Amino acid sequence: xxxxLMLIDGNAFVHRAFHAIPPLNAPDGxxxxxxxxxxxxxxxxxxxxxxxxxxxxxDEPGPTFRDxxxxxxxxxxxxxxxxxxxxxxxxxxLLDAFAIPHIGCKGYEADDIIGTMCRIVKxxxxxxxxxxxxxxxxxxxxxxxxxxxxxxxxxxxxxSNGSLREPMLIDSEGVVKKYGFGPEFMVDYxxxxxxxxxxxxxxxxxxxxxxTTLIQTYGHLDDIYAHCGDIAPAVATKLVNGKKEADLxxxxxxxxxxxxxxxxxxxxxLKDFDHPRVVKELEKLGFKSLIKRLPTSTRIKxxxxxxxxx
Numbered sequence: 406x407x408x409x410l411m412l413i414d415g416n417a418f419v420h421r422a423f424h425a426i427p428p429l430n431a432p433d434g435x436x437x438x439x440x441x442x443x444x445x446x447x448x449x450x451x452x453x454x455x456x457x458x459x460x461x462x463x464d465e466p467g468p469t470f471r472d473x474x475x476x477x478x479x480x481x482x483x484x485x486x487x488x489x490x491x492x493x494x495x496x497x498x499l500l501d502a503f504a505i506p507h508i509g510c511k512g513y514e515a516d517d518i519i520g521t522m523c524r525i526v527k528x529x530x531x532x533x534x535x536x537x538x539x540x541x542x543x544x545x546x547x548x549x550x551x552x553x554x555x556x557x558x559x560x561x562x563x564x565s566n567g568s569l570r571e572p573m574l575i576d577s578e579g580v581v582k583k584y585g586f587g588p589e590f591m592v593d594y595x596x597x598x599x600x601x602x603x604x605x606x607x608x609x610x611x612x613x614x615x616x617t618t619l620i621q622t623y624g625h626l627d628d629i630y631a632h633c634g635d636i637a638p639a640v641a642t643k644l645v646n647g648k649k650e651a652d653l654x655x656x657x658x659x660x661x662x663x664x665x666x667x668x669x670x671x672x673x674x675l676k677d678f679d680h681p682r683v684v685k686e687l688e689k690l691g692f693k694s695l696i697k698r699l700p701t702s703t704r705i706k707x708x709x710x711x712x713x714x715x
Contacts (some may be wrong), residue, residue, distance in 0.1 A: 406458065409454060409458070410457070410459075410522075410526060410540070410543070411454050412460055412519045413460070413545045414546035414551070415461045415507065415515060416463055416464045417513045417546045419489070419492065420657070422441070422445075423439035423442070423680075424440060430691075431617045435491075439496070440496050440499070440690060444499065445631045449572070457675060459506075461505060462519050465512075465513070469544050471514075471657050479604055482602075482604070484541070486534050498686070508522075513661060513666075519544055521661065521663060522668045541557045542573070545562045549591075550658070553591040553658075555577055555588035560575060560576045561575045563575060586620050586621055590625065591658075592655055593629070595607065596608075596622060596626050597620075597654075598612055600654075606653070607654050608651050608654075609643065611647070626652075
């Protein structure tokens with residue numbers, strides 16, 4: 406076990422598992438494909454990271470502060486079926502059996518919960534809670550929105566090439582390699598080019614290449630606009646005409662770090678779980694293959710075989 410806090414984006418993997426795994430029913434007939442996929446990922450992440458602390462963040466039902474700012478936020482997404490949402494209570498119940506805390510907050514997304522926890526654990530209040538200068542945070546997600554949180558202490562574990570079978574760890578250098586700029590510019594990038602998955606508008610006519618060039622040349626959004634006089638007229642015109650959308654997109658893309666939540670590292674410490682209880686719960690769901698993958702203790706040894714992420 407190393408000095409790492411692992412934060413899992415619950416919603417990202419529940420949705421991914423639901424769509425990646427064919428319908429799977431428990432012995433009582435309940436649909437549980439998302440439950441199975443989530444805990445397959447969960448066990449793999451534990452084996453890969455060997456964290457000291459673990460917490461799972463979830464979205465809460467209802468609108469968020471972003472919806473109040475922009476009615477069309479995520480409006481292009483097709484609503485997930487009720488059969489997916491029905492699996493969330495099962496997932497949270499099983500997390501309780503593992504003694505893993507899970508947190509949500511009305512008005513905020515899971516990313517905001519994760520961003521807030523990243524800020525909290527770096528604060529003075531938490532410096533004496535079994536932390537030291539070498540402690541790290543690993544965010545487990547399939548969503549690149551959290552790349553903006555990456556720094557010298559925070560990295561992201563994410564699927565590679567769209568597959569959950571070979572996760573990769575993204576740090577600051579990884580962001581530079583992928584995008585051509587550091588993680589601190591991710592929100593500026595989305596402010597310029599938008600984000601179709603979240604229906605963030607960006608600046609009309611500014612695509613990936615132009616956004617990258619502007620950031621590499623001038624830096625953050627404010628600096629780019631401060632240099633409009635130095636930018637090619639055609640691009641400068643688009644920026645001026647799209648200033649309102651750029652500012653809105655920057656706000657929508659920025660992960661909140663002030664959600665009204667807290668994290669108790671003591672309760673998030675990876676403990677020996679109630680093995681018989683977990684086995685019983687997995688048997689109820691018909692997850693025999695996951696039972697075989699359970700460690701005898703959540704203190705996973707370094708030589709533990711690392712199963713694939715799904």
